[in-house]
Amino acid sequence: MATHKLLLLPGDGIGPEVMREVEKIVGWFRKRGLGFETETDLVGGSAYDAHGAAISDAAMNRAQEADAVLFGAVGGPKWDSVPYTVRPEAGLLRLRKDLGLFANLRPAICYPALADASSLKREVVEGLDIMIVRELTGGVYFGEPKEIVTLEDGSQRAVDTQLYHTHEVERIARVAFDLARKRRNKVSSAEKMNVMKTGVFWRQVVTRIHKAEFSDVELEHVLADNCAMQLVRWPKQFDVIVTDNLFGDILSDIAAMLTGSLGMLPSASLGAEDPVTGQRKALYEPVHGSAPDIAGKGLANPIAMIGSFGMALRYSFGLLDEADRLDRAIANVLASGTRTKDIAAPGANAVGTQDVGDAIVKEL
Amino acid sequence: MATHKLLLLPGDGIGPEVMREVEKIVGWFRKRGLGFETETDLVGGSAYDAHGAAISDAAMNRAQEADAVLFGAVGGPKWDSVPYTVRPEAGLLRLRKDLGLFANLRPAICYPALADASSLKREVVEGLDIMIVRELTGGVYFGEPKEIVTLEDGSQRAVDTQLYHTHEVERIARVAFDLARKRRNKVSSAEKMNVMKTGVFWRQVVTRIHKAEFSDVELEHVLADNCAMQLVRWPKQFDVIVTDNLFGDILSDIAAMLTGSLGMLPSASLGAEDPVTGQRKALYEPVHGSAPDIAGKGLANPIAMIGSFGMALRYSFGLLDEADRLDRAIANVLASGTRTKDIAAPGANAVGTQDVGDAIVKEL
Ligand SMILES: CC(C)[C@H](C(=O)O)[C@@H](O)C(=O)O
Ligand SMILES: CC(C)[C@H](C(=O)O)[C@@H](O)C(=O)O
Numbered sequence: 001m002a003t004h005k006l007l008l009l010p011g012d013g014i015g016p017e018v019m020r021e022v023e024k025i026v027g028w029f030r031k032r033g034l035g036f037e038t039e040t041d042l043v044g045g046s047a048y049d050a051h052g053a054a055i056s057d058a059a060m061n062r063a064q065e066a067d068a069v070l071f072g073a074v075g076g077p078k079w080d081s082v083p084y085t086v087r088p089e090a091g092l093l094r095l096r097k098d099l100g101l102f103a104n105l106r107p108a109i110c111y112p113a114l115a116d117a118s119s120l121k122r123e124v125v126e127g128l129d130i131m132i133v134r135e136l137t138g139g140v141y142f143g144e145p146k147e148i149v150t151l152e153d154g155s156q157r158a159v160d161t162q163l164y165h166t167h168e169v170e171r172i173a174r175v176a177f178d179l180a181r182k183r184r185n186k187v188s189s190a191e192k193m194n195v196m197k198t199g200v201f202w203r204q205v206v207t208r209i210h211k212a213e214f215s216d217v218e219l220e221h222v223l224a225d226n227c228a229m230q231l232v233r234w235p236k237q238f239d240v241i242v243t244d245n246l247f248g249d250i251l252s253d254i255a256a257m258l259t260g261s262l263g264m265l266p267s268a269s270l271g272a273e274d275p276v277t278g279q280r281k282a283l284y285e286p287v288h289g290s291a292p293d294i295a296g297k298g299l300a301n302p303i304a305m306i307g308s309f310g311m312a313l314r315y316s317f318g319l320l321d322e323a324d325r326l327d328r329a330i331a332n333v334l335a336s337g338t339r340t341k342d343i344a345a346p347g348a349n350a351v352g353t354q355d356v357g358d359a360i361v362k363e364l
Numbered sequence: 365m366a367t368h369k370l371l372l373l374p375g376d377g378i379g380p381e382v383m384r385e386v387e388k389i390v391g392w393f394r395k396r397g398l399g400f401e402t403e404t405d406l407v408g409g410s411a412y413d414a415h416g417a418a419i420s421d422a423a424m425n426r427a428q429e430a431d432a433v434l435f436g437a438v439g440g441p442k443w444d445s446v447p448y449t450v451r452p453e454a455g456l457l458r459l460r461k462d463l464g465l466f467a468n469l470r471p472a473i474c475y476p477a478l479a480d481a482s483s484l485k486r487e488v489v490e491g492l493d494i495m496i497v498r499e500l501t502g503g504v505y506f507g508e509p510k511e512i513v514t515l516e517d518g519s520q521r522a523v524d525t526q527l528y529h530t531h532e533v534e535r536i537a538r539v540a541f542d543l544a545r546k547r548r549n550k551v552s553s554a555e556k557m558n559v560m561k562t563g564v565f566w567r568q569v570v571t572r573i574h575k576a577e578f579s580d581v582e583l584e585h586v587l588a589d590n591c592a593m594q595l596v597r598w599p600k601q602f603d604v605i606v607t608d609n610l611f612g613d614i615l616s617d618i619a620a621m622l623t624g625s626l627g628m629l630p631s632a633s634l635g636a637e638d639p640v641t642g643q644r645k646a647l648y649e650p651v652h653g654s655a656p657d658i659a660g661k662g663l664a665n666p667i668a669m670i671g672s673f674g675m676a677l678r679y680s681f682g683l684l685d686e687a688d689r690l691d692r693a694i695a696n697v698l699a700s701g702t703r704t705k706d707i708a709a710p711g712a713n714a715v716g717t718q719d720v721g722d723a724i725v726k727e728l
Contacts, residue, residue: 075558089558119488119597140504140526146561155530158565162504162526166519192610194439194453197510201522225617226653232596232621233483246556250614253589257596 003035004317007066009043009059009095012079012088013290014300014353015072021302021357022070022309028361029322039066043095044074044088044290054091063095068316069283070309071095073290088290096136099281101269102168103175104134104248105311106287108235108255108265113334114343118260120232125258130238131183132255133176134248136269138168139198141245164198164244169205171272176242177214186218186239190227190247199224202244224251231255256287263288263301263342266308268315282316284308298352301340303330306360329363367399368681371430373407373423373459376443376452377654378664378717379436385666385721386434386673392725393686403430407459408438408452408654418455427459432680433647434673435459437654452654460500463645465633466532467539468498468612469675470651472599472619472629477698478707482624484596489622494602495547496619497540498612500633502532503562505609528562528608533569535636540606541578550582550603554591554611563588566608588615595619620651627652627665627706630672632679646680648672662716665704667694670724693727 006026010019023038030036041059042050050056054074063069074088084090095101110118110128118125143161150156173189180187189206191199203221210219222230224247230237231254243251256265265288271281286304294300307330313323334343338359341350351359370390374383387402394400405423406414414420418438427433438452448454459465474482474492482489507525514520537553544551553570555563567585574583586594588611594601595618607615620629629652635645650668658664671694677687698707702723705714715723 084561084564087558093559120484124483141559143523148561148565156565157527157529158562159507160526160560160562162524163521165521192613194451195457195505196524197448197512198522198524200448201512201520225613228592228614229617229621229626232618247614249556249589250592250611253593254596254618257593262593 003037005065005067006036006038006312007062007069008038008040009069009071010040011044011072011074011290012046012076013073013292013295015044015074015290017296017298017300017353018286018302018305019070019072021353021360022305024357024361025306025309025326025364028364034319034322043071043091045076045079047091048079048082048086048088052086054086054088055094060094060098063099067279068312069095069099070305070312071283071285072305073286073288075290076292076295093141095283096269097142099283100137100271101281101283102135102137102272103172103270104136105179105268105270106132106134106252106256106265108132108252108259110259111261111264111331111334114259114261114264116260117343118258120258120260125235125260128235128259130235130255131179131240132248132252133172133179133240133242134252135168135172135244136248137245138164139245162196162198162246164201166205169202170209172242173206173209174213175270176240177210177217180217180240181214184239185216186220188220188222188227188238188241190222190224190241190243190251192224193221194223198244206242227251228254231258252287261343262304263340264303264307266304266311268308268311270315280316282312284312298354299341300353301342302353302357306330306357325364329360332363333359367401369429369431370400370402370676371426371433372402372404373427373433373435374404375408375436375438375654376410376440377437377656377659379408379438379654381660381662381664381717382650382666382669383434383436385717385724386669388721388725389670389673389690389728392728398683398686407435407455409440409443411455412443412446412450412452416450418450418452419458424458424462427463431643432676433459433463434669434676435647435649436669437650437652439654440656440659457505459647460633461506463647464501464635465645465647466499466501466636467536467634468500468616469543469632469634470496470498470616470620470629472496472616472623474623475625475628475695475698478623478625478628480624481707482622484622484624489599489624492599492623494599494619495543495604496612496616497536497543497604497606498616499532499536499608500612501609502528503609526560526562526610528565530569533566534573537570537573537606538577539634540604541574541581544581544604545578548603549580550584552584552586552591552602552605554586554588554605554607554615556588557585558587562608570606591615592618595622616651625707626668627704628667628671630668630675632672632675634679644680646676648676662718663705664717665706666717666721670694670721689728693724696727697723
């Protein structure tokens, strides 16, 4: 029996609470004979409190060894003024960079039962199913120089650098086109080619890869500002959206919010396939943040975190039946009305974080 | 009688059509004794076709001499493959930069009569009135290096540079706080301080100006991705949003789309006040683009363009009564049901661009 090594990094805020529910699910699959080994470590503010760094080298080593990392959430007001290099987010950024997780897949799905929770009209979002493919290890997140400099007259200047290389755009474009083939066969590539050279470049490379390898897929180019607008106006026009790290950060948050169920949305961050083993490094995390305001109260919705484990079953372990089974269990629990406060039907009783985890286990 | 020199730059697509309606309005005010002098010149693709540049030096000189520039829209598929330096948008960017128009004011107002045109639920957007204050002459739009370089192995790298100086952030922060005092006294400052040094810097400078000069105004800091989400979730939580050039581009487009009436929204781009004359350079333009798909058909909604002239009355000429009068005329025409297709009530007959202009003149 294959052993799957999972590293759990619950992090801060509601991270530990929602991760606890995933552990129940993992436990259920383990009892059914699947070889999951789990380890747990610190990341974010909790790692800073323990080690003075947002992730320790030991935890990084464990992440490198793991078949998949499950990540909760990081950050909170407690760490708002820690030095820049050790702020909670630095742990997540180091994981992404050092594991080479260049492809961030963020599905935005509007569950019919929850369409009314959206701030958008039901007909605009009902049945929505789009996939944002965000470049995750390049762009303005990691480009140098990145600094604040004090000038002779005492004033300052701050700089960030948006940087892309050919191979970085090529490989993320391939991920997007590949996914589109399994979906509705359309890719929308978003950049600001009218003001950014990286945008001009992005469009050129995506166009070239499309012509050479994916001419069967429909490709459209859209300016990032217009893409944001169109997401609000009529999101169902999109299938797969591919974009850079910074635009992806914003566009995927908009897409997530459209669905009305932020607490429901998982994400996967994938590395390159090893040409020999076919394995790829991977990290799975909910789209929502650490929600310090409700942390520790048992109110958080664990479904995004549990769904992230579902994505791990699918993308890291090829356990498609198990992934489907988990997705169905989640859908059934939702339909039964067992819901946390964020998605409870008007007038219905909301249940706690643990209740949802228990209900999903029972449903499995 | 004071003479107000207006330079009209209709540009491309629907630009000329909507500008023609503004000329009617200007004509009406002129007949009533106000000293408006107008000149017209080319910008964008039409300037490229005529001069091989997105704006000629002669037109730039006229813009420098004018008391206010009225700008239509630029761009269209016809010029999609012209060289980067002479693409239509370069004309607008040169105007902004050379006139020093650092403060872009974009009101997003949801007219009650039009709330149903929004893709958002009525209760989410009805009565919405927010002001996006976007820094317009700095950031990634103008920072150097900005280039695509071919490397020795034949691959390429593309770079853009996000750059801010102390005085640039200070002056835009002051504009935002000043405006907030005349509104609901709250400023939300948006950046990505968790990944960008310019974000850390932005937050520091805004905080300092707030403490020193505007501590009576409520200030909150919000991450740009979260700001985008919150705009979709519950936009009425905002009053004034101040942000950098690139985030402002996206956030203001989202805010505009929330209102359901993109064809209605004007904007003002203002320079620094001359310490002696108190005058400031200014450009006024609709938030919508050149809409090549409907250009030349008499379908475009001219209200955003006419409202931009209304902002000129207010901000450049201090003609507050006249600005109010124009705003009232627009509101009355809307209420009467004289509307272009984009905002026509379901089942109602849509009128053409000229009809709306004529109706507003009549209402005046
Ligand atoms: C926490 C933060 C660094 C991160 C990002 O900006 O990438 C988050 O917003 C995300 O989208 O995963
Ligand atoms: C036309 C383009 C250069 C411009 C920008 O990106 O600033 C536009 O999107 C805007 O918001 O005014």
